[in-house]
């Protein structure tokens with residue numbers, strides 16, 4: 239089953255993978271280190287600088303997670319452009335700094351129209367941006383889901399901190415076949431290892447026609463070496479923080495209004 243993800247906390251709370259799902263009889267899939275050929279999915283060949291990443295993790299832990307029994311936080315901001323300080327006014331300064339860094343660094347690694355969708359030009363209408371922070375301890379994951387179609391627009395940026403993990407992608411139309419008799423339709427399923435401090439972008443097909451999710455595992459089986467050419471190896475999961483930026487659709491930012 240997959241969820242079209244309305245309340246993301248449901249995907250965390252009801253994850254069928256909230257515990258290590260490896261068994262003696264599972265054939266471990268080898269996750270790739272480079273972006274699978276899903277239209278609209280990009281893994282930029284850049285990593286956040288360690289100092290910036292450490293600062294962001296520390297601020298998130300201090301402000302939202304330390305001493306509290308929560309694993310997910312949602313924040314909202316309004317933005318007009320990447321060129322002014324309102325990259326998401328309402329968001330904390332460290333997230334604005336992150337957005338500015340992303341806007342600059344992704345420019346050379348995304349098609350122009352995708353970059354413009356994520357970081358609109360100066361004269362574009364104001365939009366509402368959501369930042370969702372997810373904290374995963376080893377063994378925890380998130381159910382496969384498509385972000386809610388009526389709440390979020392196209393263009394999602396995901397940044398990993400503290401640990402890598404494998405993200406699974408499944409083509410939506412093949413869910414039933416995957417869980418039925420049809421056998422492994424592996425080209426409708428990709429496992430991608432998200433490196434710590436890496437940046438993932440989901441747009442177009444990758445955002446609408448594929449689910450994304452994270453199995454609740456203690457370790458991941460990943461193709462070898464940086465270039466993926468070596469022998470595959472197990473990589474232990476540490477505590478991972480992810481920050482995901484999404485656009486709210488018009489009206490979806492109004493609290494207390496009709497359910498979009």
Ligand SMILES: O=C(O)CCC(=O)C(=O)O
Nearest residue numbers: 243246370372396480482
């Ligand atoms: O942790 C991640 O990278 C994914 C988060 C996600 O898919 C969500 O919050 O909807």
